[in-house]
Amino acid sequence: MLRAVTISKLHRVANCAYPCAWAGYSSQFAFRAEAAHEQTSRQFSSSTSNISTSGKAFASTVAAVFASGAFVAGICASQQTQTTSQAEAASSEKVDKRLPTIRKSEVARHTTKDTGIWVTYLDGVYDVTEFVDMHPGGNKILLAAGKSIAPYWAMYAVHKTPETREILEEYRIGNLPPEEAEAEVATSAYANEPERSPRLRVLTTTPFNGETPAEVLEREDITPNELHFKRHHLPVPLVEDEAYELTVGGDLEGMTLSLEDLRRFPKHTVRATLQCSGNRRTEMAAARRKGLPPVRGLPWHSGALSTAEWSGARLRDVLLAAGVSEDSPNCPFIFVGLDTGATGERYEASIPIEKAMSVYGDVLLAYEMNGEPLPRDHGYPVRAIVPGTTAARSVKWVYQVLASDEECTGFWQQNDYKAFCPSQDPNTVDWSSAPAMQEFPVTSFITSPRSGDKIPPGQKEIEIKGIAIAGGGRA
Incomplete structure (x- = not known):
């Protein structure tokens, strides 16, 4: 049974000679057993409450406390998760000799959906007209219409996977003549990246x-x-x-x-x-x-x-x-x-x-x-x-x-x-x-216990920690 819940109020931080807006200031809170006290530290604040739980009662209690602050991010086209890069198979091994030879001058004429959107990569020519709307990076692919995608391929690590290369090969319609074939573009743009802490959870590296x-x-x-x-x-x-x-x-x-x-x-x-x-x-x-x-x-x-x-x-x-x-x-x-x-x-x-x-x-x-x-x-x-x-x-x-x-x-x-x-x-x-995102809403979520954590049978006191954010200050 949830006996008491105390969540400290979001408060302003006086940084200048005028009162600052609430926008973006956060509140951190923790529920601790048998204690009921509130700690405030400028932006983040901690509060405690008594919770005795078991089984489904625990899950429903947590859901009730945090339901009003649930936040779901909107769909954003972005780079997909990086998988472990593997060496691509040599392009010459992928050449289908039955396909026609197409020169770059012909590729350059295909830059719109009306003409078909063609691109080149290494020794291949690809008609990506139908793929444009599915491209995870949105219509940025159109920047390479009628040209080589090699500079973009080198820019994002997600391209450096066998799976991505296989998707590209599905759209191959021809081969460049040997004298126009391209070399792999090195990822030198990332040669001077700063060092990062190994404690960060890495999603992509380039x-x-x-x-x-x-x-x-x-x-x-x-x-x-x-x-x-x-x-x-x-x-x-x-x-x-x-x-x-x-x-x-x-x-x-x-x-x-x-x-x-x-x-x-x-x-x-x-x-x-x-x-x-x-x-x-x-x-x-x-x-x-x-x-x-x-x-x-x-x-x-x-x-x-x-x-x-x-x-x-x-x-x-x-x-x-x-x-x-x-x-x-x-x-x-x-x-x-x-x-x-x-x-x-x-x-x-x-x-x-x-x-x-x-x-x-x-x-x-x-x-x-x-x-x-x-x-x-x-x-x-x-x-x-x-x-x-x-x-x-x-x-x-x-x-x-x-x-x-x-x-x-x-x-x-x-x-x-x-x-x-x-x-x-x-x-x-x-x-x-849809309009471009600007202010984000009030949101809150639990950080501990984590998803999948097991609560020992008979345990009566559980510490719950989480984050609350005021968003655009419209709490």
């Missing part, structure tokens, strides 16, 4: 994606820098202080700032929790009903979430200095990062002006993390921090902040990080029919 251990989330109010979850879409750039410049422009007169210029703005510190939109996707996949389309994306457990104290200049202050006024037109602001893809595309995302200019929005152009310069993995030398908003909008390695008359048109704003009804097939869904 690009690197790793989550924070659950026991760290339970124990630490502030996630140590080396254990903060890492979500990358592209290689980590190497940026030198002296060469760094931040351009604030677009539909503004604009200005260019060095790192030292940015440091001259009043420094603000915000404690904020970042959460990937796909956090707990493994739970979503496990709960998927038969007959529904499969869940796609990286198989995050609960560790695509971490908290840090971020310091830097308020975006609002920088925009005011660049000529944005309180009554400026309702326009989005686009962050553009220095991380670069195979054909020069960069990661970019936008937030609405209401968030960018809010006195209580706490949006930062941050250059410190937990009192230290930003680590490379977290955006050194400057990144955006947008509390209470999906972490996909907190762009790392920011070098441009652009005012625009429309939302960012980039891939990760328009064809990723959107939520749809579970019955909709991500292979055929109209991505333009």
Whole structure:
């Protein structure tokens, strides 16, 4: 029987001269037997209650306590989980001599669904027209239409599996002439990646994606820098202080700032929790009903979430200095990062002006993390921090902040990080029919006991630990 439950209230953290918004601040709680006390530590708080349980009563009690905070991440097209890479079979062994020889000049004429979308890889020609809508990376495959996919193939580790190669071979329609055959592209883009803690749960290595251990989330109010979850879409750039410049422009007169210029703005510190939109996707996949389309994306457990104290200049202050006024037109602001893809595309995302200019929005152009310069993995030398908003909008390695008359048109704003009804097939869904994710909702989940843990017969007291997050502050 559940005799008492005390969950401490989410509270504000005074980091600056004004009260900070609730957005993104977290509450950690633990239920302990025979004690009823509350501990508060700025953002995370612990509380206890008495629980005596057995069998189904325990399961139903846990479900009742946390049901109101259940959170299911939306469908996001993303890189699939990395499997152990194996050497690909030599391309010459795959050549079907009965297929026609097709020159690259002919491939270049097939770039749309009307003409057929053809690509090349090594010595093969492939008609991927029917595969475009099924591509886990969305329509990014169209960047290679009429050309070689080799640069993209090298960029993402998921391609380096026999299974993926077999899928590609199903679409082979011809062979390149020997003089036009391509060499394998080396993955040199990842040659200068930073070192990472072996304690992270690694999902992919190129690009690197790793989550924070659950026991760290339970124990630490502030996630140590080396254990903060890492979500990358592209290689980590190497940026030198002296060469760094931040351009604030677009539909503004604009200005260019060095790192030292940015440091001259009043420094603000915000404690904020970042959460990937796909956090707990493994739970979503496990709960998927038969007959529904499969869940796609990286198989995050609960560790695509971490908290840090971020310091830097308020975006609002920088925009005011660049000529944005309180009554400026309702326009989005686009962050553009220095991380670069195979054909020069960069990661970019936008937030609405209401968030960018809010006195209580706490949006930062941050250059410190937990009192230290930003680590490379977290955006050194400057990144955006947008509390209470999906972490996909907190762009790392920011070098441009652009005012625009429309939302960012980039891939990760328009064809990723959107939520749809579970019955909709991500292979055929109209991505333009849903808005880009911004604020995330209040959410909570249990971290201990873990799924599959066994409770000894006769045990009357069980410690339950978990995480609660205020999201956009609309609790």
